[in-house]
Amino acid sequence: MTIKNVAEYCGVSVSTVSRVLNDHPDVSEAVRARVMAAVQELHYVPNSSARDLVRPQSDAIGLVVRGVGNPFFTAVIRAAEQAVNRAGYTLVLHQIHTEENELLAAASLARAKKLRGLILLGGCFDYTPEQTAALDIPYVCCSFTNSFGSLGNTDYSSVSIDDQAEARRAVEVLLRKGHRRIAVLLDSIRDHSISELRYRGYCQALGDHGIRLDPALVAETGDFDMAAAYDSVRRLLERKTDFTALFVIADSMAIAAMKALHDGGRRIPEDCSIIAIDGIEMSTYTVPTLTTLIQPQDEMGEEAVRILLDMVEGRAGNRHVRLHTTLRAGGSVCRAN
Amino acid sequence: MTIKNVAEYCGVSVSTVSRVLNDHPDVSEAVRARVMAAVQELHYVPNSSARDLVRPQSDAIGLVVRGVGNPFFTAVIRAAEQAVNRAGYTLVLHQIHTEENELLAAASLARAKKLRGLILLGGCFDYTPEQTAALDIPYVCCSFTNSFGSLGNTDYSSVSIDDQAEARRAVEVLLRKGHRRIAVLLDSIRDHSISELRYRGYCQALGDHGIRLDPALVAETGDFDMAAAYDSVRRLLERKTDFTALFVIADSMAIAAMKALHDGGRRIPEDCSIIAIDGIEMSTYTVPTLTTLIQPQDEMGEEAVRILLDMVEGRAGNRHVRLHTTLRAGGSVCRAN
DNA sequence: TTGAAAGCGCTAACAT
DNA sequence: ATGTTAGCGCTTTCAA
Numbered sequence: 001m002t003i004k005n006v007a008e009y010c011g012v013s014v015s016t017v018s019r020v021l022n023d024h025p026d027v028s029e030a031v032r033a034r035v036m037a038a039v040q041e042l043h044y045v046p047n048s049s050a051r052d053l054v055r056p057q058s059d060a061i062g063l064v065v066r067g068v069g070n071p072f073f074t075a076v077i078r079a080a081e082q083a084v085n086r087a088g089y090t091l092v093l094h095q096i097h098t099e100e101n102e103l104l105a106a107a108s109l110a111r112a113k114k115l116r117g118l119i120l121l122g123g124c125f126d127y128t129p130e131q132t133a134a135l136d137i138p139y140v141c142c143s144f145t146n147s148f149g150s151l152g153n154t155d156y157s158s159v160s161i162d163d164q165a166e167a168r169r170a171v172e173v174l175l176r177k178g179h180r181r182i183a184v185l186l187d188s189i190r191d192h193s194i195s196e197l198r199y200r201g202y203c204q205a206l207g208d209h210g211i212r213l214d215p216a217l218v219a220e221t222g223d224f225d226m227a228a229a230y231d232s233v234r235r236l237l238e239r240k241t242d243f244t245a246l247f248v249i250a251d252s253m254a255i256a257a258m259k260a261l262h263d264g265g266r267r268i269p270e271d272c273s274i275i276a277i278d279g280i281e282m283s284t285y286t287v288p289t290l291t292t293l294i295q296p297q298d299e300m301g302e303e304a305v306r307i308l309l310d311m312v313e314g315r316a317g318n319r320h321v322r323l324h325t326t327l328r329a330g331g332s333v334c335r336a337n
Numbered sequence: 338m339t340i341k342n343v344a345e346y347c348g349v350s351v352s353t354v355s356r357v358l359n360d361h362p363d364v365s366e367a368v369r370a371r372v373m374a375a376v377q378e379l380h381y382v383p384n385s386s387a388r389d390l391v392r393p394q395s396d397a398i399g400l401v402v403r404g405v406g407n408p409f410f411t412a413v414i415r416a417a418e419q420a421v422n423r424a425g426y427t428l429v430l431h432q433i434h435t436e437e438n439e440l441l442a443a444a445s446l447a448r449a450k451k452l453r454g455l456i457l458l459g460g461c462f463d464y465t466p467e468q469t470a471a472l473d474i475p476y477v478c479c480s481f482t483n484s485f486g487s488l489g490n491t492d493y494s495s496v497s498i499d500d501q502a503e504a505r506r507a508v509e510v511l512l513r514k515g516h517r518r519i520a521v522l523l524d525s526i527r528d529h530s531i532s533e534l535r536y537r538g539y540c541q542a543l544g545d546h547g548i549r550l551d552p553a554l555v556a557e558t559g560d561f562d563m564a565a566a567y568d569s570v571r572r573l574l575e576r577k578t579d580f581t582a583l584f585v586i587a588d589s590m591a592i593a594a595m596k597a598l599h600d601g602g603r604r605i606p607e608d609c610s611i612i613a614i615d616g617i618e619m620s621t622y623t624v625p626t627l628t629t630l631i632q633p634q635d636e637m638g639e640e641a642v643r644i645l646l647d648m649v650e651g652r653a654g655n656r657h658v659r660l661h662t663t664l665r666a667g668g669s670v671c672r673a674n
Numbered sequence: 675t676t677g678a679a680a681g682c683g684c685t686a687a688c689a690t
Numbered sequence: 691a692t693g694t695t696a697g698c699g700c701t702t703t704c705a706a
Binding site: 001043045046047048049050052053069071074075078093095104107108110111112113114133134136226227230255256258259262281282284285286287289 | 380382383384385386387389390406408411412414415430432441444445447448449450451470471473563564567592593595596599618619621622623624626
């Protein structure tokens with residue numbers, strides 16, 4: 001079923017059908033009605049490949065997300081989509097897996113959909129100029145920035161929190177409550193990504209207070225999984241390393257950690273305080289409510305879109321925005337005794 | 338940057354470049370290397386609109402998901418994707434919003450991507466033959482079936498649980514523990530969707546035990562939101578209607594309900610038992626672990642793919658599969674006192 | 675107001 | 691082994 005079929009069915013030319021389909025003014029009411037009816041009857045749906053191929057440019061903004069089920073991203077995506085729609089553009093969402101090359105995926109998407117701009121959500125930190133050169137449209141990194149790569153600041157835009165500083169701040173909260181034996185639960189201390197940055201913040205906070213890093217208190221899961229987080233904490237408890245507080249690099253992992261602590265016979269916060277970073281919706285509903293540094297997820301999505309459209313529409317060049325977290329004082333942290 | 342540019346740059350024809358790009362055998366090593374290099378240098382990425390337009394048929398299976406952030410779906414999606422890849426196909430994921438017409442979206446996607454088949458995840462129940470006629474490729478409804486529409490069983494395939502029977506079973510668990518005053522937390526008693534079906538199961542279970550339905554114990558949120566669920570339960574508690582158990586139609590809502598009960602001073606399960614349906618990962622980590630009927634999410638995704646590919650490859654016609662839930666006896670249910 | 679025709683970038687015959 | 695060329699379905703001049 002193509003536009004040609006519809007045209008023949010109606011006894012008009014393809015251009016007329018195209019005009020009707022695209023709401024062009026100069027079509028008589030009679031013909032318009034006839035075509036519309038035919039479209040209905042034949043269940044005609046335009047082939048968007050053909051359409052995209054021929055249209056000079058689209059109103060599409062791409063959003064490439066790494067990590068399919070990451071709950072932290074959902075709010076960001078929602079906010080970004082709204083902002084994009086409000087500005088009269090369309091959001092094209094593309095999920096990729098951890099092992100996929102997001103830059104290649106982004107470039108493909110950009111060509112395929114004639115994207116005007118691109119938002120990269122949850123990517124790696126180690127792009128090189130060669131890699132990014134494939135991307136010939138404006139783009140902004142959302143929730144991360146090029147902390148490990150060799151990219152110049154002028155080459156791209158970003159919206160992110162200062163992961164290291166915020167992690168340090170989280171650990172500071174524990175330190176100020178008198179905690180000295182503070183464990184950390186993370187994906188990896190060397191992933192060239194947020195896990196590594198937040199680990200640095202943890203180390204820094206300890207250093208500031210003259211506390212020596214105890215490797216026995218560092219629990220690496222090798223994964224952002226809840227199950228892995230749970231197991232890690234159980235193992236930590238079995239090792240009988242004593243600690244009075246736990247810093248977790250992500251809310252979802254913290255929720256699993258709370259369960260592990262509970263199952264291990266520790267009360268939260270009396271026996272073990274716990275603090276995390278993210279502020280996903282779910283962590284509001286734990287008992288006790290998770291104390292966490294909330295990333296402004298809505299703002300992050302909106303700001304990314306703002307920066308991007310400023311570039312797309314030529315209002316401004318690239319820029320880097322640092323957002324700040326807000327401490328949500330839940331019930332999972334108390335004074336060390 | 339088109340294939341033509343690459344061809345000129347290399348001094349070969351477009352077909353040669355196309356051959357290299359598509360791994361056709363009859364290209365000399367020298368030329369292949371030269372083209373590859375050019376592709377790298379020029380950052381050439383094929384325009385997939387043009388590609389899709391011209392290819393006779395794709396290996397693409399579409400997955401249209403209603404409800405962007407629904408945690409229940411993520412496991413289903415993951416399983417489906419793996420099954421699709423294992424069979425040598427590619428999954429095209431398309432998220433739609435509650436208000437969008439999923440059948441139209443599906444039809445568009447089918448044309449645009451030359452889909453071989455389609456999986457509808459989390460859709461409505463009220464398709465009519467006219468609506469589905471637009472879909473001229475095999476499709477399977479996943480997690481739901483046409484309980485409210487006028488569709489004939491031979492028109493489509495489905496994989497689902499028996500929502501009404503499973504809800505009844507969940508409430509039975511509470512009844513057998515001696516509970517008589519059982520509240521229910523749901524989206525709507527008349528949404529023509531799972532909420533309505535599970536509500537029917539609730540009513541049926543009560544009826545079976547000669548318990549009269551008390552409208553005061555029916556909490557409608559009008560939403561699948563956690564916040565709405567929380568508020569609903571708080572209001573339920575304020576009304577001072579007494580109940581010893583709560584049936585919730587979804588795990589995510591149940592997690593919010595548990596928090597609301599806790600904040601309202603009720604202990605779980607001593608003061609109020611709670612049971613739900615879904616079995617999302619997160620509900621393993623509540624304290625106590627949520628008692629719930631686990632939907633076989635992996636199996637659901639895999640089975641949907643199996644049915645679909647059987648149709649696509651002509652091995653079998655349409656069919657309807659009912660899956661069963663597994664009771665996870667968490668700690669959120671105890672005997673009524 | 676309508677139709678004819680060019681061309682978007684690509685693949686796959688068909689030639690060579 | 692490589693080049694030439696005919697479309698894929700659509701939009702958009704340009705003509706009528």
